[in-house]
Amino acid sequence: MLSSALLFASAGYADSTTNIDKRLDQLMGANSHTQYRQFFLTFQRAVSLQDKQQVASMLSYPITAQVAGRDRILLNKKDFLAVYDKIFTHSLQDVIRHQRYEKLFANSDGVMIGEQGEIWFSGLCQQTSCSIPVIKIIRINGNSR
Template structure:
């Protein structure tokens, strides 16, 4: 049932202006056309940095890449995390071995992208996007905006 729902959602998203990758060049073009701020290089570098931090188990680096507050699931309960410090304390319960693998194994060419963000993992395990800090979005940072563990 879940696979059917995800498949229907992905088909719907593709038909409404979202993108699935296939090659780095195609993904670059899609991200440039979909994201309202920044360049594909910035989003690609963010993914690379995130994957390296997760692979090394660098909790502090990953925590710095998250937009707060963020909701995560710990022991099958949703928890709102407000600070990097609180995130670091629950990191190992959120970033389980299989969850870390889904992030580290993600190929840039195969990310799912839409105007609201870029999905990492086959089932939307993590999303990241540009966060505007000015009205015209000339100042922004790329951050993790959703953790679906």
């Protein structure tokens, strides 16, 4: 009985992972899900480890971030690092830590972390051809909890 329950659970996980993989490939380009998954897992790990430098390197500047309940435009890494602790509150860190890859929401604007759109990331064109977009955090809405 237990082995069939585990088999069913792993099949459900594979189905939901396949769903987000397909959605990302459809929206962001063929086989892009691998890049997006790696970006998400790297970001999640960096936040969990309080690796502020790594998190800062994953943002697209200038970026709008919610700082102490108000939108603020951060022009560069230095601006971001100065307010990191005010942005990445314990509740926002919890949202990021508990987000599962297969539960990510994606649309043409990007990929959303959190049920209320706390963090958005997307591929950005660095060249005219945009053959290989660079994935970056594009918006930090914070957490209202």
